[in-house]
Amino acid sequence: MSNEAGRKLDRYLKDNAAEARRENAAKPGKVKKYRSARLSRWRGRAVSWLYMAPSLIGVGLFFVLPFGVVIYYSVINNPVQQEYVGTANFIRTWNNNAFQLAARNTLMFSLIAVPLAVLLSLWLAVIMESRIPFKSTFRTFFLSPMMVPIASVILVWQVLFDHNGLVNVLLSRVGADKIDWLKSDYAPLVIVLLFLWKSLGYNMILFMAGLSSVPKDQIEVARLESATENQIFWKIKVRYLSSTIMFVVIMSLINSFKVFREVYLLSGDYPYNSLYMMQHFMNNTFRTLDYQKLSSAAIIMAAVMMVIIGILLISEDRFGRDLEQ
Amino acid sequence: MALFRKKHRVRNIYEPDYRRYDAISDRKRAERRRTFRRTIAALVFAFLFLMPTVLTFTNSFMASSEISANYGSIFATNTSGGRVYVSKTVNLKFIPDMVTFSQYITVLFKSPEYLMKFWNSVIYVVPIVIFQLFVASLASFGFARYRGKVKQLIFFLYIVLMLMPYQVTLVPNFMVSSRLGIVGTRWAIWLPGIFSPFAVYMLTKYMRRIPYSLYEAASIDGAGEWQIFTQICMPICRGGLASIAILIFIDYWNMVEQPLILLDNEEMYPLSVFLSRINAQEISLAFAVAVIYMVLPMLFFLYGEEYLVEGILYQGGIKE
Numbered sequence: 125m126s127n128e129a130g131r132k133l134d135r136y137l138k139d140n141a142a143e144a145r146r147e148n149a150a151k152p153g154k155v156k157k158y159r160s161a162r163l164s165r166w167r168g169r170a171v172s173w174l175y176m177a178p179s180l181i182g183v184g185l186f187f188v189l190p191f192g193v194v195i196y197y198s199v200i201n202n203p204v205q206q207e208y209v210g211t212a213n214f215i216r217t218w219n220n221n222a223f224q225l226a227a228r229n230t231l232m233f234s235l236i237a238v239p240l241a242v243l244l245s246l247w248l249a250v251i252m253e254s255r256i257p258f259k260s261t262f263r264t265f266f267l268s269p270m271m272v273p274i275a276s277v278i279l280v281w282q283v284l285f286d287h288n289g290l291v292n293v294l295l296s297r298v299g300a301d302k303i304d305w306l307k308s309d310y311a312p313l314v315i316v317l318l319f320l321w322k323s324l325g326y327n328m329i330l331f332m333a334g335l336s337s338v339p340k341d342q343i344e345v346a347r348l349e350s351a352t353e354n355q356i357f358w359k360i361k362v363r364y365l366s367s368t369i370m371f372v373v374i375m376s377l378i379n380s381f382k383v384f385r386e387v388y389l390l391s392g393d394y395p396y397n398s399l400y401m402m403q404h405f406m407n408n409t410f411r412t413l414d415y416q417k418l419s420s421a422a423i424i425m426a427a428v429m430m431v432i433i434g435i436l437l438i439s440e441d442r443f444g445r446d447l448e449q
Numbered sequence: 450m451a452l453f454r455k456k457h458r459v460r461n462i463y464e465p466d467y468r469r470y471d472a473i474s475d476r477k478r479a480e481r482r483r484t485f486r487r488t489i490a491a492l493v494f495a496f497l498f499l500m501p502t503v504l505t506f507t508n509s510f511m512a513s514s515e516i517s518a519n520y521g522s523i524f525a526t527n528t529s530g531g532r533v534y535v536s537k538t539v540n541l542k543f544i545p546d547m548v549t550f551s552q553y554i555t556v557l558f559k560s561p562e563y564l565m566k567f568w569n570s571v572i573y574v575v576p577i578v579i580f581q582l583f584v585a586s587l588a589s590f591g592f593a594r595y596r597g598k599v600k601q602l603i604f605f606l607y608i609v610l611m612l613m614p615y616q617v618t619l620v621p622n623f624m625v626s627s628r629l630g631i632v633g634t635r636w637a638i639w640l641p642g643i644f645s646p647f648a649v650y651m652l653t654k655y656m657r658r659i660p661y662s663l664y665e666a667a668s669i670d671g672a673g674e675w676q677i678f679t680q681i682c683m684p685i686c687r688g689g690l691a692s693i694a695i696l697i698f699i700d701y702w703n704m705v706e707q708p709l710i711l712l713d714n715e716e717m718y719p720l721s722v723f724l725s726r727i728n729a730q731e732i733s734l735a736f737a738v739a740v741i742y743m744v745l746p747m748l749f750f751l752y753g754e755e756y757l758v759e760g761i762l763y764q765g766g767i768k769e
Contacts, residue, residue, distance in 0.1 A: 278724075
């Protein structure tokens, strides 16, 4: 392409715009008069930043700038003296008993909840893929917990898992001992059930879409080659699902860090030890307004999240589908 | 050879080829059996998934005496009055002995504090949904219309922010809010909600699917950026806006973390936090309040299930 062609195009566009202007001259609507297409593009580029401005200012003000302050607070000794202390705050937070307990519990919860969430929702998606009747009704049923506020159903969880609750009634009928579920080491399991109830539908939708994108002809060929259903599932479908599986794993992991909501609604500010989550630690630190501890804890959490997000992005890249597109 | 013979064999209708017949029906039978098993599994799951919601709903029609008779052993630990009959074990009932609206009448007309908290929830959520969508649609248009290295970087920052849990984001939010002096006011909930990067991420992904030639054509026809935005981009994104609105709504309708930290007056708490603090005397009301609380999201769900599914798929990056 030469300069000439570009000029030709410019002239053509100009003529076109002139024509449009002439056409629209009688109409009340506004038509922008640009000298050339390149200028209009440049202006558009500048204007596009204007469109982004409200969001940029808001995000900058409420998330990015204060995060700088958080970093600042994490390396000084206190807001009055403001002396640089290096990593002392981080070490203090890291060695804090409550922080360790919260981190351990949150990690423990994720380790139980995430594999269950992924496997069960994949299974549900496989069920939904086969020729069962009333498919769309089932989908509605499975998805409905996502829209039910947790606060509305905690009563049912209390009825089920209280010391005198239904589960214990059933257990005692079998002859087992009563367990005070929410005040025992089994408490995370109760929360895992709530977490699964809430999130399986979401994951299932993702897996269903993933399964429907598996090429049909490959399955057909495998069938002709007399592959068993198991082989077809593990060797073909799971392979095509790998990026979806990765996404669901990471999303479940991130959501499992947010599980404080459920715990708080079920057992309040001071839950049993095994339910003391990261957000509890943060809430209690907020109460004392210990900025140093808050900041260093937030930064440690952010660092962990960055690692997880990094894994997500790298794996998305490797499997060909980019979160960033 | 076998193929050849089969093709030319005169079909004997009196003596069907049993081998062939059995082979087909074996596979069919296996599939039918599998489908049956899966239907049963789906039914079991459906029961488990619906049970809590349905139970909350039906129990809200029980009289308070029936509630305390059924669940008294759980909730009535602090009550002083011993006149009501309290069963030793819990009694899970799907269908009330007598359907009564007395709980609803009490909640709606006699005890205004529940409606106040419900109203609080509405006041927090509605502006957040509307303005987050507004800010985000402008911003995503900026992100999607022209691209560049810097924008790519900023967009990546948005993704990271979106994925951060509240443990991380609430600390900076709190610091700014306390500097601005809005801690304890509604603005402390509204402003971080409105500028949340979630909707920007979702809408940008949606808008990037609009072919660039469409913008180009409009701009050649003399449309300005604003006209392109309002008359081309927005009408295409209508479905996406609905999906995202549902996702934002349900997230903020459920909010617990923000009010606990950013508000200090319990009068201003939304219903989600308040529901967990209903004391034992009013436990019979709790089911009715719970139902009132889930009516709105359930209605959105019933009317917008397709949008919800679409929204999930956009988030998952499958629909690009």
